[in-house]
Amino acid sequence: MVKTILDAFCVKSGILCRRCEEKLEKGQVTELDLKVIQKIVELEKQNPVLEDVTYHRAIEADDMMAVLVDKKDMPKLLGGGAKVVRELAETFGKRVKLISYGGDDRDFLEDLFSPLSILTINTVWIPDGSTETKVILTGRQPRKMPVDLDKVRKIAQELKGMTLRVEFEWF
Ligand SMILES: [Zn+2]
Incomplete structure (x- = not known):
């Protein structure tokens, strides 16, 4: 089983x-x-x-x-x-x-954001001493998001205590 x-x-x-x-x-x-x-x-x-x-x-x-x-x-x-x-x-x-x-945090975030692909992940220090995790996704933000960012944030918070900040970057 x-x-x-x-x-x-x-x-x-x-x-x-x-x-x-x-x-x-x-x-x-x-x-x-x-x-x-x-x-x-x-x-x-x-x-x-x-x-x-x-x-x-x-x-x-x-x-x-x-x-x-x-x-x-x-x-x-x-x-x-x-x-x-x-x-x-x-x-x-x-x-x-x-x-x-x-896996590590990157593995976790890749699964969470799939099928969107992650360009980089950075830790952002907040003045109060806490940290946020900045996830930069590759490309333009799709008009119809395949992943609901609010729910993804909620899951990351609950599972890993991670506060996510999400951005898109395209060249
Ligand atoms: Zn039992």
Whole structure:
């Protein structure tokens, strides 16, 4: 089964043991995670490669849902025309953004902004001592954005505590 911090038995039965219940109470895993994990388990029947995937987290920002899996497992979810991603999107009624876990900040931001491409990433120091991450995207800002910047900002804040500033640059 897809690797998670919950017991396989508990995920499959939907009845959590004391240990798994505690993880939920402590917020190490959420109700949303449980639902996403259960959906992935269901998809394993048609797609056994998912059994090797290590799942980390899912978070929502309005109608967007970010799903974090191990970096090495990304191709398993994106293979076959990203059918798994589409199935998750359909089940949860949200746009699903697959994000690799365990990479550096650049990897994270590239997944988050995909299909837009990143030119550079800089750290901006704010007078109050905090920092912002300035992401410069290549090209002109498309009239119809394939990525909702507000939601992307929200996800970056929640997952990495990163405050994003986004700009476009073209030559
Ligand atoms: Zn359990």
